[in-house]
Amino acid sequence: MILxxxxxxxxxxxLGGVLYGHSLSEKELVSYEEGKKLYAAKSYAEAYTIxxxxxxxxxxxxxxxxxxxxxxxxIKEYPAALAAYERVLFLDPENLYNQLELAxxxxxxxxxxxxxxxxxxxLATPDISVNMRKTIEYYLASIAKQQQRSFFFLTAKGGFxxxxxxxxxxxDATYTLPSYGIYPTSTPSxxxxxxxxxxxxxLYDVGERGGAVIRNKVSxxxxxxxxxxxxxxxxxxxxxxxxxxxxxxxxxLIGGVDYFELGLNRFYKGYSLNPRWSYRHTPALRxxxxxxxxxxxxxxxxxxxxxxxxxxxxxxxxPYTARVLRTxxxxxxxxxxxxxxxxxxxxxxxVNFLYNHQLFPRTLVQINGNLKKRFYDxxxxxxxxxxxDTTRYGAINIVQRLNNAVSIEAxxxxxxxxxxxxxxxxxxxxxxxxxxxxx
Numbered sequence: 384m385i386l387x388x389x390x391x392x393x394x395x396x397x398l399g400g401v402l403y404g405h406s407l408s409e410k411e412l413v414s415y416e417e418g419k420k421l422y423a424a425k426s427y428a429e430a431y432t433i434x435x436x437x438x439x440x441x442x443x444x445x446x447x448x449x450x451x452x453x454x455x456x457x458i459k460e461y462p463a464a465l466a467a468y469e470r471v472l473f474l475d476p477e478n479l480y481n482q483l484e485l486a487x488x489x490x491x492x493x494x495x496x497x498x499x500x501x502x503x504x505x506l507a508t509p510d511i512s513v514n515m516r517k518t519i520e521y522y523l524a525s526i527a528k529q530q531q532r533s534f535f536f537l538t539a540k541g542g543f544x545x546x547x548x549x550x551x552x553x554x555d556a557t558y559t560l561p562s563y564g565i566y567p568t569s570t571p572s573x574x575x576x577x578x579x580x581x582x583x584x585x586l587y588d589v590g591e592r593g594g595a596v597i598r599n600k601v602s603x604x605x606x607x608x609x610x611x612x613x614x615x616x617x618x619x620x621x622x623x624x625x626x627x628x629x630x631x632x633x634x635x636l637i638g639g640v641d642y643f644e645l646g647l648n649r650f651y652k653g654y655s656l657n658p659r660w661s662y663r664h665t666p667a668l669r670x671x672x673x674x675x676x677x678x679x680x681x682x683x684x685x686x687x688x689x690x691x692x693x694x695x696x697x698x699x700x701x702p703y704t705a706r707v708l709r710t711x712x713x714x715x716x717x718x719x720x721x722x723x724x725x726x727x728x729x730x731x732x733x734v735n736f737l738y739n740h741q742l743f744p745r746t747l748v749q750i751n752g753n754l755k756k757r758f759y760d761x762x763x764x765x766x767x768x769x770x771x772d773t774t775r776y777g778a779i780n781i782v783q784r785l786n787n788a789v790s791i792e793a794x795x796x797x798x799x800x801x802x803x804x805x806x807x808x809x810x811x812x813x814x815x816x817x818x819x820x821x822x
Contacts, residue, residue, distance in 0.1 A: 407444075411437055415447060422450055427457035427703055435463070445471045449481055456488055457703045459666035464488045479505055483515060490522055499526050521787055532588045540580040542792070542817025549574045549611040551809045554799075558806040561767045568806055574614075578606040578817075596626045613646035635659040639677065649682040655691075671697045671711075678720075686722025691715070697735075705741035710734065725761040726770070732756050745784040752777040766804050774800045789820045 407415060418433035434451035441447045452467030468485035471478060486501035502519045505511065528534055552571030559565050582602040589595040604618040624637040639655035655677030663669040673695045681687040697711035712734055719727035733755035740748045752775075759770040778796035785791060794817075799810040 407437060407441055411440065418454075419450060422454055425457075425703075427454045430454045431458055431460065431463075438467070442470060443474060445475045445478070445481075448474075449478075449484075452481075452484060452488070456484065456491075457705075459701065459704065461488055461491050461666060465492065479508060479511065479515070483518070486519075487522065490526065495526050495529060499523065502526075533586070535583065535585050536821060538580075538582045538584075538819065538821045540792075540817050540819035541578070542815055543575065543577050544606075544813055544815035545573070545575050546608075546811065546813050547571065547573045548809060548811030549608060549614050551811070553806055554808050554810050555805040558804070560765055563765075571809070571811070572611055574608045574611045576606050576608040578604070578815075580604045594627065596628075598622075598624045598626060600624075615644075615646055617644040617647075618642070631663045633661045651679045651681040651683075651687070653677055653679040653691075667700060667702050669699050671695075671699065673697075684722070684724075686719070686724040687727060688720040688722070689727050690718045690720065692717075707737075707739040709737045725763055726759060728760040730758045730760075747782040747784075749780040749782070750778070751780075763804065768803060770802060770804045770807065772800055772802045772807060774798065788822060789818065792817045792819060 414433050415437055418430045418437075421427075421430035421433065431451065431454035434447060434454055438444075438447060438451055448467045448470045452464045452471070455461070455464035455467060465485070465488045468481055468488060471481040472485060475481065482501055482505050486498045486505070489495075489498035489501065502523050506516065506519050506523075548571040550569060550572045553568035554571075555568055557565050558568055580602065582600060584601075585599045587597045589597060600620075600622045602618075602620045602622075604616070604620075606616040608614055619642040621640045622637055624635055626636075627634045635658070637655075637657040637659065639653070639657065641651075641653040641655075643650045643652070655675055657673060657675040659671065659673040661669055661671040673693070675691075675693040677691045679687070679689050679691065693713060693715045695711050695713040697709055699707065699709040701707045713732070715731040715733075717727065717729050717731075733753055735751070735753040737749070737751040740750075742748055754776075755772075755774045757772040757774070762769050776796065776798045778794065780792060780794040782790050782792050792815075794815045795812065797810070797812045800808060802808045
């Protein structure tokens, strides 16, 4: 094995620690025990701070270095994790758990050939546990897919839902038309439905692996109500895209074609173009900037035809592999192409929030919400007023993975819109249960 200069220096330090001895002082031992408690409590960042302050005085301590590697991995300090696991490997080459974590870290760093070799070496070891074998087989399958230049995968989801306000009935019993009087609003109607989603994705690597990727994604969504059939939905989408990844940036150019039916009637078709850029500042922090321009052509009435523009900027923070926090600011503009309708052109500003937390190895909780304010361009003559809407949305989704391919999901969301024209104010909630799979 030919050692790089950095590895040679690291091994020299370890060898020096073995030959001349290093030990932790009583004060450092107390800090070490505190670090282990923090690690057990999943306070990985605080634990890593302690371990990284001690390891130079304990280069030959396999336990401390292993804890340091695990803590570094959880806060996405992968190079530090790799160095810690290599120190343990030098001192205890038969430690299977360290070999596994080393291979997992190499996989995270994109060192696929090295990771594959180490995973296969562990797999060839007799009497490894069933869980370790399953973990290694999962990673080897992932590496095989990543090393393919072209592959397909299918995701499918189906389930049932309850919608408390299918027809967006007003939350106010009446509305007032100046000079005309008071009128009743529509009553909210609830109903159950079944819904299905299927998405087929094809990826093709162009040139060197990990550089440019061509992606084609086709998806179909269907929702069918039991009684309120005029609100049935069918959406077909096709999104071709070209992505290029450099050291810290990913550039995407995404096209889009949508076809939408409402109540078994053709409603609109749309086209879009969406350049997007993301930049990773640290292993845990990245920002995303996106601009999307498109148009919608309606079958029902050309008065609804419009140009659409969306500009968004977001920050994603993932301090641990099991937790992701993201927030986005979005500005939208829709401009009608003609006609006399006054509810087509508007400006909209919003903020989105998303938090993913993997509670257990097979359990994921997703919490998201948004706040949007929409300002319509034209005054509504019958109300002698402009329409402005404020919408609040919150949702929680719990995903329980049954195996590597199949999951069961339970979700609940709530939407409330308050409008300056009370006829458009409403609130609703949806409860759903579904089964999803990736193949």
